[in-house]
Amino acid sequence: MALSRRTLLALAGAPLLASPRNAAAQSYPDRPVRVVVGFPAGGSVDIFARIVAQSLSEQFGQQFVIENRPGASGNIATEAVVRAASDGYTLLAVGVNNATNPALYDNPRFDFQRDIVPIASTVRGVGVLVVNPVMPAASAAEFIAYAKANPGKINMGSSGTGTPQHLYGELFMQTTGVTMLHVPYRGSPASLTGLLAGDVQAMFDTLSTSIEHIKTGRLRALGVTSANRTEALPDTPALSETVPGYEATSWQGIGAPKGTPTEVVDRLNRAINAALADAGVKARIEATGYTVFASSPAEFRAHIANETSKWGKVIRTAGIHLN
Helix, strand or coil: CCCCHHHHHHHHHHHHHHHHHHHHHHHCCCCCEEEEECCCCCCHHHHHHHHHHHHHHHHHCCCEEEEECCCHHHHHHHHHHHCCCCCCCEEEEEECHHHHHHHHECCCCCCHHHHEEEEEEEEEEEEEEEECCCCCCCCHHHHHHHHHHCCCCCEEEECCCCCHHHHHHHHHHHHHCCCCEEEECCCHHHHHHHHHHCCCCEEEEEHHHHHHHHHHCCCEEEEECCCCCCCCCCCCCEHHHCCCCCCCEEEEEEEEECCCCHHHHHHHHHHHHHHHHCHHHHHHHHCCCCEECCCCHHHHHHHHHHHHHHHHHHHHHHCCCEC
16 A cells, blocks of 8 residues: 555654654753752752762763752652653652652642652661660560550650651551650751650661760660661661561652653663762761662662552551641
């Protein structure tokens, strides 16, 4: 069957129409790239985004510039990136907050898993159950026994409602059946101060924040929240050794708007993983108490989906809600 002149022209033009996009992907990046961070400068998300951005700037010879847009546990920054052009020049510093926010907030103006393309994970953080030394428990098993014998009498501090500190504790209560009174503070420093002062008796803190107090004996570590023990505290058991199946970690990564070319995503993934494999970058990350968490885009997408499901169940069971 003979093809019409219009069909022939369309077929002939198809490669020409596709070539600018492919060429743009191959030359990416040819101008500065924004990395939007949903938290203030100096926080963990900001720190690791800057470490990765510095390496990307060096690898590509173009500036990867951090832009802090804090608010609503990262939702403001996420929405800004969702609405940005899908050309790879606006990226998002992704964190565990993006997996917990869908259950914490009503009617967000975006769907994170639909509207953000995962590029690569970067770091993973460990929590630790710490208690004031006056607490009559020297192990996780003794702590659980004490909590069950004294329901509601343990005050559990956190850096705020819906934060990882809070959710680690809620998961612990749901897994073990113990009851504690949640006392939210405004930020990690305030909650740590409350624990040291004895205003609260227990907290699921970030290991990097509390480790020096643990080493000096001002706090007692009962267990880390990772599936296995951590090199930072090798003599402290994982809580899973007492509470089978318990695991709670924070994590971060980089994402981009839906529709970002696959070639750009793959190029960024390779560069981010190269950064994480660099001895100097790895040392900077591990000095903070975090560990390298490298992945492919597909692996990172699966991780986000699993975490969103897991924490969504914890949040709904606990009845936690943020406006």
